[in-house]
Amino acid sequence: MAEKTLPPVDVVVVGSGWAGSIMAKELCEAGLSVVMLERGGRRSTARDGAYPSSLDELEGAVRYKLFQNPAQTTVTVRNRIDQEAVPYRRLAAFLPGAGVGGAGLHWTGVHFRAPPQDLRLRSRITERYGRNFIPEGMNLQDYGVTYEELEPFFDRAEKVFGTSGEAYTIKGKKTGTGNVFAPDRSDNFPLPALRDVYTAHLFRHAAAEAGYHPYAMPAANASQPYTNPYGTQMGPCNFCGYCSDYACYMYAKASPNVNIMPALRRHENFTLRSNAHVLKVLLDSTGKKATGVVYQDAEGNHITQPAGLVILAAFQFHNVHLMLLSGIGKAYDPVANTGTVGRNFTYQNITNSTVWMPPTRSTDQFIGSAGGVAIDDFNSDNFDHGPLGFIGGSPLWVNQAGVKPIAGAKANIPGVPRWGSAWKKAAVETYRHSFTINAQGSNMAYRDVYLDLDPTWRTSYGQPMLRMTFDWKENDIRMNRYVIGQLANVVKALGAQDAHYGMREPGKPFDVREYQTTHLCGGAVMGEDPKTSALNRYLQSWDVSNVFVVGANAFPQGMGYNPTGLVAALAYWSAHHIRTQWLKGNGGPLVAL
């Protein structure tokens, strides 16, 4: 193993997913020399999404071709502070990406804006229900940025992603039949909504009959051929059903690889290094200024890359991990209730329900896209929580991104044996005639749910592993059960033959063995108070002013919507302020203390 120091550059970007690609593009446009470091290998749609070889469920969704290999680095998990955490040895509950494009290559493409009230949730709840409505131990916080401030950046991201959707209002004027709960927009979606697959069509009509407000889910799957503002091209989604877990062979699903990298590579001041695993951010003797990063290359060499500006844009928990390993900010201590790095770690509160339609019609679950039909009647603060006594909500939707047969056959069917002829028959009938309705809910932050460094286990790079302390809390369990209760009205209108309602069970702890979602949030959150946030409202570290930390780590709590739309908008927001303010100043804090 050799050690080497490279010539300095203006910017190091850690991670090549959406956040890193957006930041790199913006900073290259500003004329800065940018080195992007990606811990995984090179990936491209041309190779990793080749047709037909990439339409392989075993390789893509079972052996996790595009995902992080836990053998290299993983986390430890426990439910309670008095337990010993143990390693997450096999991927299951959540699936972080690795390789160029990060999770942006294998995501589904559901592309939401954040509800305005979610961005200032503490203020909203306090105003509407009073301060005592917030339970003891819940760290409910505002983002420190408003929807109105972010709107131009949501708009920018949708145009770069080629997002398909239907507006409800544009500049205050009703223009379409989109989501009645959606905030006002400055412009329409760049592409019309994707067509409803059969099951989404069923859900749309049943939800309307039940008195709710169905809408087409916004999706970064191009409903038509599209050229984005960077001049990169997308093909039209053909509903092949290989969205989640795969690179889209149609070039229809937005990814950093398709939508940004081709333009980024044209910048002569841009360099991408793959198989470069960043070990830590280097700080000067004051601990207040980053001098670069050190990474391990594929041969095991330790390379120092000096830089004037460090952008952490790895996956949510890797950003937090790097901050803890580097000593950026103070590590959170849940007992003393001090420090901010690791604080407000949240997840997403998703449960899945299955409905069986009569056997006269196949549900064709293999057809799919990131589109679908949702209702927001029970999401966010769109309903009166006063009599209910919990905070948060959940959209309900049919988001059929293509169910393949291994996943279909592995699904547990209540009341049926798990193997043998009776199972085969039930598995076939379920695959052919059922479909899934998801309740993808918010998850609040709590004092004893957090991230820190594990005392026992180490990554393959010899560093302490990140430790997750996470469990479901009463507020979130009650929210989920309330929303699932409302789903019964939709199921009744569907004319379903049978239904299994998936919901949180009180006393059943977070289980790493079942896939839930990769929407992990928080741990290094943005905010207006350095005592409760690691980052200011521009995603700049309060403590080290030339480090910006971009990703879902910045969310103070988990929302019902998918995080990528907000991650992308926050990246453009942060980059805008780096370009217009930070670069013109002395490199100090953008928010004075």
Added chain:
Amino acid sequence: MPDMPHRPHSAAQQMPDAPTPPARSPATLTAPASAPTATRRRVVQGLGTGAAALALSQAATAPSAQAASTQNTLGTQPPAPPDAAGAPHGPRFFSPAEFAFLRAACERIFPTDALSPGAIALGVPEFIDGQMDTPWGRGELWYMQGPHRPDAADNLGYQLPYSPQQIYKIGLSGVITWVQQTHQAAFETLPPETQDTVLRALEHNATQFDGHPVSLPAKTFFEQLRADTIEGAFSDPIHGGNRHMAGWLIMGFPGARGDYMDWVDRYDTPYPYGPVSISGESAEHG
């Protein structure tokens, strides 16, 4: 190879008004439904019995030129897929006794019945044998470093020090001995009902198998076997299982067709076409 900024829209060829699927699609290898080829007739007939399906495997799985391009960097595929040379072969990883148990157990998990041929006819045992010699089989896709806490709460996930290869070696050695002790016979010679009783006992963790440094709970072995049987029955035939796409046929899954542009909103018509595989094999729904 990088994504090209101005790649031609080959994807646009798949617009709904396009008269034929794109040339690179294996769907083009499907003859019109009105004129089934000899190969497909044999495939369909072959699905009737496991033995017939096995006998016809050489004719029906002749790989197309595309198969050569399907090798992947992950190494999911075994180095030489079963039947690549058209001749049945013995297991590469498992001993004959282990393989005899494996065949019989897979067949009870995914039995031959009125719906379809069973796991043996589908090549599931050969699929599992092949998967042992992959990065996954060797445990290279799991975090394997100690210390290990086998007694941690179940909901915190797998904590044993064993790779899939080791789970099978310990589990098979243990279960063969256990069945011999409890039934005075080899598992594969027992009547199906008795085999089911044994498998149910494994599923409910009725015993554990000796391993070093820790024993292997029977349910861990069973769950691995069940998951791998399902994967062998329903994964693309390039991996050695799902022979003649018999698993996909019962599910109504069209395989690697990957283009439903014309079928998204035909709400009165279920999707009509049978599956195609990555290598270009096709079949019609019976």
